[in-house]
Amino acid sequence: MTMSYEKNIEAAPNEIHEAMRGQPIGGAIKNVANMFGIRSSTQLFSDLGSALRRQGAGFQFGVSSLGFIRPDISIPTYQGKRPIHGLAPIYHCFDEVGGGKGYSQRVTRKTSRDFRGKGLTYDEHDGVDFVCPVGTELVAAAPGTVVMIRDTWLRGGLTVALDHGDGVLTQYTHCWKAKVHLGQKVKRGDVVALSGVSGMDMTIFCPWIPPHIHFMVWENGVPLDPFNSDNSTWYSPDGSGMPVSVAATEAFREELIPDTSAVDIQAINDVIPQCIDDAVRDQLQALDGQYEYIAALLEDSLHHDKWAWPEALRGVSLRGKKGGETRQLTLPLSSNFYRGAFFADKKIPKHNFWA
Numbered sequence: 113m114t115m116s117y118e119k120n121i122e123a124a125p126n127e128i129h130e131a132m133r134g135q136p137i138g139g140a141i142k143n144v145a146n147m148f149g150i151r152s153s154t155q156l157f158s159d160l161g162s163a164l165r166r167q168g169a170g171f172q173f174g175v176s177s178l179g180f181i182r183p184d185i186s187i188p189t190y191q192g193k194r195p196i197h198g199l200a201p202i203y204h205c206f207d208e209v210g211g212g213k214g215y216s217q218r219v220t221r222k223t224s225r226d227f228r229g230k231g232l233t234y235d236e237h238d239g240v241d242f243v244c245p246v247g248t249e250l251v252a253a254a255p256g257t258v259v260m261i262r263d264t265w266l267r268g269g270l271t272v273a274l275d276h277g278d279g280v281l282t283q284y285t286h287c288w289k290a291k292v293h294l295g296q297k298v299k300r301g302d303v304v305a306l307s308g309v310s311g312m313d314m315t316i317f318c319p320w321i322p323p324h325i326h327f328m329v330w331e332n333g334v335p336l337d338p339f340n341s342d343n344s345t346w347y348s349p350d351g352s353g354m355p356v357s358v359a360a361t362e363a364f365r366e367e368l369i370p371d372t373s374a375v376d377i378q379a380i381n382d383v384i385p386q387c388i389d390d391a392v393r394d395q396l397q398a399l400d401g402q403y404e405y406i407a408a409l410l411e412d413s414l415h416h417d418k419w420a421w422p423e424a425l426r427g428v429s430l431r432g433k434k435g436g437e438t439r440q441l442t443l444p445l446s447s448n449f450y451r452g453a454f455f456a457d458k459k460i461p462k463h464n465f466w467a
């Protein structure tokens with residue numbers, strides 16, 4: 113059964129801008145905090161505490177980190193502007209050297225390389241960053257089922273994940289609002305969330321890094337570069353390899369939503385007790401029976417919380433192996449505003465670029 117639902121009609125960016133001005137200071141601060149995914153001071157301090165306890169030194173920077181500061185993209189995007197030509201800037205690609213091996217807080221560009229051999233990435237970056245103003249509709253990059261909605265400031269803020277079958281998942285991170293519910297079936301191009309700037313890294317680096325969606329592709333629990341992988345690749349009719357919006361792919365609109373119930377319950381039940389962090393293990397054990405959700409959370413945890421797991425479990429398979437069919441992905445941004453994307457290697461001009 114496919115559920116249909118109305119497209120979001122709230123004027124999201126205005127709502128945020130309204131929240132930030134003309135209000136008593138207390139109210140404005142509360143709303144700005146909420147925009148960054150900070151739901152309460154209790155949550156903030158507990159997340160900060162666990163970040164320091166578990167990850168010690170915190171973020172590590174080098175001179176190469178200065179490349180992150182992109183006011184040419186950040187300022188117009190925080191102002192709610194979009195490129196007039198409808199192409200979303202790609203701010204960072206997947207790191208072909210260390211991406212997919214596990215999360216780290218090293219943010220330099222010393223050894224990292226994107227799939228072109230260029231430097232539009234950083235150490236162990238495990239996704240593709242599409243720049244878009246807060247409140248942009250994020251859409252399903254392929255048909256699938258909503259298997260994870262998680263709101264953790266420490267780990268990328270509000271995050272939604274879709275299962276596309278054959279062990280392929282996509283994940284949409286730093287969201288503002290989820291527009292779907294767990295278990296919902298979605299067609300390609302359906303709105304799943306509104307983009308935001310939620311999460312610890314976005315909060316700390318505002319306004320130096322632009323609002324963006326950190327888009328991830330997973331295969332059997334391992335993050336992949338969708339520009340450079342056999343099992344998931346961008347749909348690009350002109351052969352350029354650049355992702356295009358669903359509006360350019362009418363042929364895909366009638367695709368069947370794949371069967372996504374192939375999680376290995378036995379494997380999940382074997383892996384969770386091996387967690388060496390009580391809090392993480394308790395959280396997973398408390399989720400009873402929703403195995404697709406548990407599998408997605410567990411895969412994410414095995415990758416991002418690597419301190420909490422024995423090394424031998426990295427990349428363990430929690431899903432039945434299938435044919436390994438290629439999944440064609442379309443741009444995860446609304447075709448109301450975007451027709452494709454481009455690599456923002458060079459400084460973007462101030463004039464005649466932003467609408």
Ligand SMILES: [Zn+2]
Pocket residue numbers: 204237239240241325326327
């Ligand atoms: Zn990212």
